[in-house]
Amino acid sequence: MRVFIGNDIENVSRFNNLLINKPQLLKRIFFEQEYAYALKSKNPDQSFTGIWCAKEAVLKAFTPFIILEPRQIEIIKNPKGYPEAIIHHPEISSINYHLSISISHTREIATAIALLQII
Numbered sequence: 001m002r003v004f005i006g007n008d009i010e011n012v013s014r015f016n017n018l019l020i021n022k023p024q025l026l027k028r029i030f031f032e033q034e035y036a037y038a039l040k041s042k043n044p045d046q047s048f049t050g051i052w053c054a055k056e057a058v059l060k061a062f063t064p065f066i067i068l069e070p071r072q073i074e075i076i077k078n079p080k081g082y083p084e085a086i087i088h089h090p091e092i093s094s095i096n097y098h099l100s101i102s103i104s105h106t107r108e109i110a111t112a113i114a115l116l117q118i119i
Contacts (some may be wrong), residue, residue, distance in 0.1 A: 001116045006060030008053040015052065016045035031074045037081040046110060050103040051075045052113035058085045058101065061116035066091050075101070099109070 026048060027035055038047035062068050066089055068075055074086040083101045086110040098117045103110070 004061045004064060004116040005119070006057040006062070006114040006116070007112065008056035008060070009109060010049050010056075012045050012049045012108055012110055015048040018071070019045055019048065029070065034075055037077065043107075043116055046105045046107065048114060049110035050105045053110050054083055054085070054101050054103050054114070057112040057114035058087075058099065058116075061114040062087075062106065065095055065118070 012060045016024075016075070018026075030038070030048070030051065038044045040053060041047040050096045054075045058073050058075075059068045059070060068087065068089055072088045074088060076084050076086060076118040078084045081105055085099055085101060087111050097118045098119065101112060104110070
């Protein structure tokens with residue numbers, strides 16, 4: 001088994017500005033379910049930032065195997081309440097893996113880490 005880690009950190013203000021000034025851009029870079037989840041949250045700017053960080057962390061963890069784009073990574077909240085990633089890439093089925101994601105944020109900063117285990 002091989003283990004890889006990806007992480008990302010962003011300022012919440014970046015996504016707050018997009019939410020106010022360019023909401024159509026957010027609709028293009030997030031999946032419909034991600035967008036709806038963030039808008040329904042208490043602090044949409046923090047949610048958008050956290051989801052973005054998770055996408056970037058997953059992208060970085062997978063880099064040795066597949067070059068992904070953020071739009072190929074969908075972050076969902078599973079029934080138990082923790083984040084999971086759905087990878088929309090044709091080569092993903094050729095990789096036997098387990099992926100764990102953690103997202104944290106404050107009013108100013110969001111961060112995420114992805115732990116990828118190649119089995």
